[in-house]
Amino acid sequence: QIADGKITITKDVPGFVVDQSYPTDTIDRIGGAEPLEFRKSVAEMLVGNPLEAIKLLTPIIKNQKFSAAIPGNFWVEAMRLNMLANALAGRASEVDKIALDMNQTAKKEAAGDSTADLARMIASPINPKPDARAKDLSKFVNDLHSAELNGIALFLAADVLLKAHKDDEALDIFISASSLYPTAGPSVVAACEFRTADLILRLNR
Numbered sequence: 495q496i497a498d499g500k501i502t503i504t505k506d507v508p509g510f511v512v513d514q515s516y517p518t519d520t521i522d523r524i525g526g527a528e529p530l531e532f533r534k535s536v537a538e539m540l541v542g543n544p545l546e547a548i549k550l551l552t553p554i555i556k557n558q559k560f561s562a563a564i565p566g567n568f569w570v571e572a573m574r575l576n577m578l579a580n581a582l583a584g585r586a587s588e589v590d591k592i593a594l595d596m597n598q599t600a601k602k603e604a605a606g607d608s609t610a611d612l613a614r615m616i617a618s619p620i621n622p623k624p625d626a627r628a629k630d631l632s633k634f635v636n637d638l639h640s641a642e643l644n645g646i647a648l649f650l651a652a653d654v655l656l657k658a659h660k661d662d663e664a665l666d667i668f669i670s671a672s673s674l675y676p677t678a679g680p681s682v683v684a685a686c687e688f689r690t691a692d693l694i695l696r697l698n699r
Contacts (some may be wrong), residue, residue: 499514500516500517501515502515502645503515506688515695516528519554525699528568529572530574531550532572533679534550534681535547535550535551536642537573537681537685538550538579539578539582540649540681540682540685544578544580544583544632545579548576548579548580548583551575552576554569555573555576556640558572558600562599563600563603565603566611567600570596570600573582573592574596574609576592577589577593577596577610577613578590578609578613580592580613580617581614581616581617582610585588585617586614586617586618587589589610589611589617590614592597593610596619608639610640612634615630617625624654624655625655625656626666627654628652629650629664630649631648632667635648641675641678642678642679642682643680645675645679645682645683645686648668648670648671648674648686649682649686652668652671652689656689657691657693661696661697662691663694664689665689665690669686669688672686672687686696
């Protein structure tokens with residue numbers, strides 16, 4: 495358990511004593527499985543519920559901020575996802591606030607992160623027309639970004655086309671997203687594959 499500037503051993507772990515505590519500034523890296531709220535929040539975003547995603551992420555952001563400078567922390571990832579959720583909710587000003595807070599609080603951990611670029615593209619599209627917006631989101635994708643960000647960008651590009659009734663074009667992008675970025679995370683891959691299956695049946699392809 496991590497709280498109040500220290501980590502406390504709460505379970506039997508070889509080499510440690512239960513209830514033994516260590517100051518967080520002596521910790522080289524935080525380990526362990528990521529919070530389930532991460533994949534749940536991505537799923538909420540991709541099914542059109544960004545406000546629910548924000549609700550899931552808020553407790554982690556609040557409780558884990560003190561660990562932001564420690565490698566492997568969960569606060570930075572929660573902030574990245576929160577940035578995307580706010581962008582999808584149309585809160586462009588919040589995106590900038592979150593990006594600033596992340597860079598000031600965890601400068602080293604946030605260095606080189608491109609989530610803010612995608613979030614700003616989502617919240618304030620240069621061209622709101624479906625074809626142009628889908629093209630811009632697709633252009634965001636490159637090897638410098640994480641598989642998750644690339645997968646989300648492609649999903650959103652396809653979703654824009656789907657809502658514009660350009661089913662064939664949307665299907666091609668959904669297929670590309672899950673095949674090119676199979677490590678984008680279970681929520682992203684599952685969402686792309688679900689849309690792919692639905693369109694294949696609908697278009698008889």
